[in-house]
Amino acid sequence: MSEDRYLTFALAKGRLANKTMELLEKIGITCEEMNDKDSRKLIFVNEERKLKFFLSKGPDVPTYVEYGAADIGVVGSDIIMEENRRAYEVLDLGYGKCRMCVCGPKSAKELLQHHEMIRVASKYPNIAKDYFYNKKHQTVDIIKLNGSVELGPIVELSDVIVDIVETGSTLKENGLEILEEICPLSARMIVNQVSMQMEPERIKKLIMDLKQYV
Numbered sequence: 001m002s003e004d005r006y007l008t009f010a011l012a013k014g015r016l017a018n019k020t021m022e023l024l025e026k027i028g029i030t031c032e033e034m035n036d037k038d039s040r041k042l043i044f045v046n047e048e049r050k051l052k053f054f055l056s057k058g059p060d061v062p063t064y065v066e067y068g069a070a071d072i073g074v075v076g077s078d079i080i081m082e083e084n085r086r087a088y089e090v091l092d093l094g095y096g097k098c099r100m101c102v103c104g105p106k107s108a109k110e111l112l113q114h115h116e117m118i119r120v121a122s123k124y125p126n127i128a129k130d131y132f133y134n135k136k137h138q139t140v141d142i143i144k145l146n147g148s149v150e151l152g153p154i155v156e157l158s159d160v161i162v163d164i165v166e167t168g169s170t171l172k173e174n175g176l177e178i179l180e181e182i183c184p185l186s187a188r189m190i191v192n193q194v195s196m197q198m199e200p201e202r203i204k205k206l207i208m209d210l211k212q213y214v
């Protein structure tokens with residue numbers, strides 16, 4: 001593959017992208033242009049290393065990678081599970097650690113034990129569906145929300161929620177608790193399947209270098 005081809009990274013914007021840039025810096029990869037926090041630029045280039053970086057909403061990262069608009073993506077494993085896009089998952093980066101859980105008021109615990117028909121609110125309908133239908137064999141009504149999911153049981157939209165728990169303080173402050181744990185989560189690196197064939201040396205070297213720090 002031509003030395004002049006850019007390797008493009010799609011990063012989930014926010015804390016994960018900042019952590020990723022810190023990690024890349026440890027292996028000598030930087031992007032000066034990204035340090036200007038006031039900039040509204042969407043794509044950043046490191047000409048010397050022939051690298052491009054762009055920031056996107058988390059759920060769009062696997063989409064960019066599947067279609068080859070980005071060679072490499074960094075995103076939470078929650079989103080990888082939810083989006084179920086075609087890409088190689090090559091590295092657990094070890095940060096962004098949290099848990100996917102079924103949460104609700106203490107009183108809802110019983111509803112999970114008797115396979116009752118319940119309402120589940122979530123930003124992650126596919127993960128919720130897989131958990132309740134395939135693992136628990138419980139028929140549930142899944143309601144998709146786009147954020148502040150903890151509101152679900154509080155305003156009686158749903159009995160429980162399926163959501164990310166990091167410190168647990170959102171649950172605590174809203175009188176909710178973890179009822180069941182679905183799986184641990186962390187930031188992952190994913191690679192476009194064609195890019196892996198076209199640029200094996202460059203991508204494998206990147207993975208090997210990063211492995212020293214994760």
Ligand code: PRP
Binds near residue numbers: 169
């Ligand atoms: C996430 C998640 C929980 C909260 C958990 O929401 O959906 O609401 O963080 O974190 P904690 O356990 O440390 O309290 P986020 O802040 O991404 O916003 P959102 O609710 O609008 O999705």
